[in-house]
Amino acid sequence: MRRSSSIASSFLYRSIGTSHGAVSAYAISNQRLLQAALFSSSSHTHRRWFSSLLDSVAGGSTRAASLGVVGAVASLAAAVSMSQDVYAKEPLRQELVPKEVVLYQYEACPFCNKVKAFLDYYDIPYKVVEVNPLSKKEIKWSDYKKVPILVVDGEQMVDSSAIIDQLSHKFLSDQDASSVPEDDEETKWRRWVDSHLVHVLSPNIYRNTSEALESFDYITSNGNFGFAEKISVKYAGAAAMYFVSKKLKKKYNITDERAALYEAAETWVDALAGRDFLGGSKPNLADLAVFGVLRPIRYLRSGKDMVEHTRIGEWYTRMESTVGDSSRLRS
Numbered sequence: 001m002r003r004s005s006s007i008a009s010s011f012l013y014r015s016i017g018t019s020h021g022a023v024s025a026y027a028i029s030n031q032r033l034l035q036a037a038l039f040s041s042s043s044h045t046h047r048r049w050f051s052s053l054l055d056s057v058a059g060g061s062t063r064a065a066s067l068g069v070v071g072a073v074a075s076l077a078a079a080v081s082m083s084q085d086v087y088a089k090e091p092l093r094q095e096l097v098p099k100e101v102v103l104y105q106y107e108a109c110p111f112c113n114k115v116k117a118f119l120d121y122y123d124i125p126y127k128v129v130e131v132n133p134l135s136k137k138e139i140k141w142s143d144y145k146k147v148p149i150l151v152v153d154g155e156q157m158v159d160s161s162a163i164i165d166q167l168s169h170k171f172l173s174d175q176d177a178s179s180v181p182e183d184d185e186e187t188k189w190r191r192w193v194d195s196h197l198v199h200v201l202s203p204n205i206y207r208n209t210s211e212a213l214e215s216f217d218y219i220t221s222n223g224n225f226g227f228a229e230k231i232s233v234k235y236a237g238a239a240a241m242y243f244v245s246k247k248l249k250k251k252y253n254i255t256d257e258r259a260a261l262y263e264a265a266e267t268w269v270d271a272l273a274g275r276d277f278l279g280g281s282k283p284n285l286a287d288l289a290v291f292g293v294l295r296p297i298r299y300l301r302s303g304k305d306m307v308e309h310t311r312i313g314e315w316y317t318r319m320e321s322t323v324g325d326s327s328r329l330r331s
Contacts, residue, residue, distance in 0.1 A: 087282065087322040091123035096171050101126035104139050104149040108205070108215055110198050110293035111160035112148040117292030118164050121283065121323045122171070126150075128328055132229065134236060161194055164285060189271060189278060189286035197264050198293050199248065203257040204302040206245035211301050215241070258305060265310040276318055283322060291319040 101119070103126050105112035119126050131138045131147055142149055142156065150157045152170075157163045206212040254260045268290055277283045283291070294316065297303035307313040 087276075087318060089121055089123050089322070089324050090282070092171055097124060098153050098171075100151075100153055102129060102151045103127070104129045104131050104142075104151075105147050106131060106133055108296040109147055110201055110296060113295045114160045114193070114289050114292030115148050115150060115163050116326070116328070117288045117295065117323060118167060118285075120326050120328075121288055123327050124167075124171070125327050125329050127331070134232065161190065161289075164289075168285065185271075186278065186284050186286045189268075190289050193286070193289040193293060197268075197290065199252045200254060200257070200260040200264050201293065201297060201302075202241070202245045203249040203254050204261050205297055205300065206241045207257050207302065212241055212245075214300055258302075258309075261302065261306055262310050265306050265312040269311045269315065272315060277315070277322075283319060287319060288323075291316065291323065 101124060103112065103115060103119070105116075105128060107130060116126075118124075129138050136145065139145065139147070139149060144156070144158045146158070148158070148160055148163065150163050150167075152167075157166050204211075205215045248254075249257065272278055277287045279287055294303065294306075294312075298307070298316065307316065
């Protein structure tokens with residue numbers, strides 16, 4: 001995305017760099033049209049840049065503004081198209097797509113979201129069954145009493161890393177061997193996600209009662225629960241996880257939750273060593289694992305703090321754009 005920003009910038013400045021004069025109503029109208037077009041096709045960072053650019057050309061003459069806007073929109077369409085082609089999903093060949101995939105999950109579970117990141121990136125359609133974290137009645141049928149549980153064409157898979165290994169072997173080995181290389185760096189960082197990163201998340205998500213309730217409000221708003229279930233899950237679940245997080249904090253010798261989260265984020269950015277992704281020009285399984293476990297917290301208080309106080313934001317935005325829309329099937 002960063003490479004395409006300079007292209008779009010060049011197009012726009014050449015197209016709109018006209019003489020300045022009085023601002024007419026027509027010029028303002030065209031300015032708003034351009035602003036709407038830019039806003040609909042750009043990231044938050046681009047929007048701020050475009051807004052400042054629009055302010056600088058707001059004084060253009062009516063004729064110049066009209067021509068400039070038309071040229072800029074046309075040029076920008078090409079530039080945005082190029083920017084969207086820089087990073088893209090890696091969909092399976094149609095003959096490899098399974099007939100039915102069902103994920104039993106908790107909406108805010110980092111391990112479940114790790115599996116979803118893989119499914120979304122490879123554009124594998126899947127259904128979701130939200131499991132009540134108190135009763136777990138939705139997975140009574142299984143001997144495995146944790147989530148995620150993934151059922152692929154009737155075959156049960158458990159444990160997030162094992163699920164991803166099985167899916168990679170099942171669907172990617174014939175399509176793109178480079179997607180699952182025997183790479184020490186990728187393996188190292190996938191293990192780091194499971195052995196370290198996930199353990200700093202719960203103490204942050206459930207750091208205090210307000211953040212615990214924020215998390216469970218997110219869970220209940222995304223689950224198929226009745227009103228009474230929502231109330232019990234939200235308050236009883238938040239209280240339970242608040243105390244669980246304190247135990248985890250002690251178990252993993254975490255003294256400052258936010259400091260531990262920030263340190264983990266910076267450690268990951270250092271591992272990238274200036275690359276867009278750990279996988280280079282496109283994400284590998286380690287990128288998907290880190291993105292997956294961070295995705296449920298990104299817009300909670302803890303995730304907002306993480307992006308504000310560390311360098312991870314640019315990588316996360318690239319991943320968010322690359323993984324794209326969820327391939328989840330809505331009932």
